[in-house]
């Protein structure tokens with residue numbers, strides 16, 4: 001079984017999402033709308049983060065767009081917005097967020113990016129020691145995230161937790177941030 005990088009984002013938001021989605025097969029209401037919105041936003045954003053910025057500031061010599069990858073070794077799959085090939089021989093994922101940058105990279109986004117990093121290393125055979133996030137609602141601010149070995153380990157441990165939840169039907173603890181429950185699709189069935 002392979003889990004998607006999107007599953008990891010959901011799990012980090014609230015571990016119970018995975019149980020409701022994959023053990024009880026109850027989809028999230030907003031998913032469809034979100035995908036349409038994101039598709040539109042992404043198209044416009046790629047044009048705004050202009051090529052010369054990416055080439056000069058990020059020292060990118062080549063890039064591939066919308067790269068779908070799977071890994072049986074890591075048991076993950078997902079589509080990264082862009083794979084950048086840098087002039088030092090490394091590669092890096094670039095992900096676009098329909099969000100503002102508030103001086104901190106969220107844990108969710110960091111681990112999402114690290115998993116794309118693992119997929120890129122396996123598929124392209126290039127080392128990945130950093131990734132980039134473009135915040136489209138902060139004038140397309142681009143933030144660099146450095147990956148260390150412990151970040152990759154932590155990201156894979158989250159994948160293992162998700163696999164355990166799905167394979168054994170384990171009912172995890174909900175998020176401790178109760179504000180997230182207010183608008184949650186599952187609040188009526190979650191105790």
Ligand code: SF4
Pocket residue numbers: 014015016017174175180181184185186187190191
């Ligand atoms: S109601 Fe709260 S704890 Fe339950 S699934 Fe939703 S966010 Fe998680």
